[in-house]
Amino acid sequence: MKPTHGIVAIDTGFHRPSFDAAYLMVENGRGAFIDCGTQHSVPAMLAALAGQGLSPAQVDWLILTHVHLDHAGGAGALMRELPNAVLAVHPRGAPHMIDPARLVAGATAVYGEEEMARSYGEIVPVAAERVRVLADGNVIELAGRPLLCIDTPGHARHHLCVWDERSRSWFTGDTFGLSYREFDNADGAPFVIPTTTPVQFEPEPLKASIRKLLARAPEAMHLTHYARVGDVARLGDDLIVQIDAIVALARAAHGKDDRHARLVESLTQLFVTRARAHGAPLDDAEVAGLLAMDIELNAQGLEVWLDREAV
Template identity: 65%
Template sequence: MSHGIHTIDTGFVRPQFDAAYLMVEHGRGAFIDCGTNHGVPRMLNALQDAGLAPADVDWLILTHVHLDHAGGAGELMARLPAAKVLVHPRGARHMVDPSQLWAGASAVYGESVMESTYGRLRPIPADRVVEAPAGHVVELAGRKLLCLDTPGHARHHLCVYDEQANACFTGDTFGLSYREFDTAKGPFVLPTTSPVQFDPDALHASLRRLVALKPEAMYLTHYGRVTDVERLALDLHAQIDAMVAIAHAAQQDGGDATQRHQRMRSALSDLYGTRARTHGWHGDRAALLEILGMDIELNAQGLGVWLDSTQERSR
């Protein structure tokens, strides 16, 4: 059963890479994540296809404020006259004033790349932003959605448990599962770090928190609905530990930060390639890098920042 849940491909990067969701209950709607500004027409088209008008949307729920999940929030909200944004307390200020998000990303990618990739971020009036601390329950036409504090990928990350569907909307907490890796054994999954806030212990705890709900399915932003939740959670736990070991080994091998980063990239490619082939995927290394190259780069960056921060704390 779909339980009124519609998957929307936001069009970011490539097909079936970046999902948002529309939940429909008794003629009312809630979006969960929204992609970038360029995905807003797709969000509105999905709404129309579901038989709803923009005024029928009560909520835009953001799992976190990274731009592939929330970059289009301001533009979308400008088209949803009755909706409010629900966001983790740590992320709320970035929706009201996205200048810090823009400045941080622009420092890495440059203004022109930001404009073309994401579009200019639009502020959301403070009275339309609702903070969702751990345990907060939001209702969509009487349908209760439980917000869970799920750090590890980011400190401002929440997941949403939908009791009616017995499913969680997990943003990046439950990792990445691209359909290109599906085999007879089911979906393949790998963790995703973030360049500044990866915390392996917190991510382990967040995964346990989600699995304890015994959900039938997880709705991932990257990408789509997956089942076989307990197996995938075990895979994620094992890979988080393996990634931490890779990071420590790269650090111990010495050299500068660039050399460390390259060692981590290579070792992560080996890790995911070996696991994908064990899962029954038959692609070669070039195919692996075509699908996962950007994620491997970001995971290596996230591990590097985590190593540096743990060293700082130990001094």
């Protein structure tokens, strides 16, 4: 794989191909990973490093956008392979990397022990002395290449995004939504939807975070789900419109006995209609199938938000 601006997208292998990306940045013989997938992703991360002619000892940073397990579940296992790396993470996320017990317990309660082992593997703690907490506006350097880290709540309260001036691009985690390559239209234009995964979705902070990213007039966004996208002004506008739309759908379903089913149905209809209008080369069933897990998680996250709002 040939890097652009020293940036390599890595398919972590989580869930399905071209679903979950991590990134390797290379600068003057030094490396930084941004997100890392699960414990099962460690071989892919190390293979990407070797593919760029670097050894594990040449990695200075593992930067996490947030600590949801598809982004950070393999952090401890990967750090065991990187003797000189520092883990950089949001202040709210750092305690969960040092002692992942609560993170593991919460995920196990949702998925069960068997699914946790199958999908995520072991969640390994990271020694506190190897963790750097990143406050809003902190800059870290990779061999003299500055990387600006900013607080971007809305998807999660422990979310940060990373600005790389060299490529004029953001590493967005889940703040800038989901854009799978199967949905690109005949002109190669990407399709995007927001992600409201439980449990910390907040619509107004998320819209503010998206606007903050757009304010730098980026040339591209590097998404975890999935990879690099351009045309970011259009996508950002689309995300804000859709956040308002899904909030309206959630409010309409609230108080109904079949709230969850209504939300899943209405979200599916919204995204299928938008994919069709975009010219995605998929039929309605394929759109619904590829987005089924995301729609289920979005519905759950919207319900958590509704219940929190009602308190």
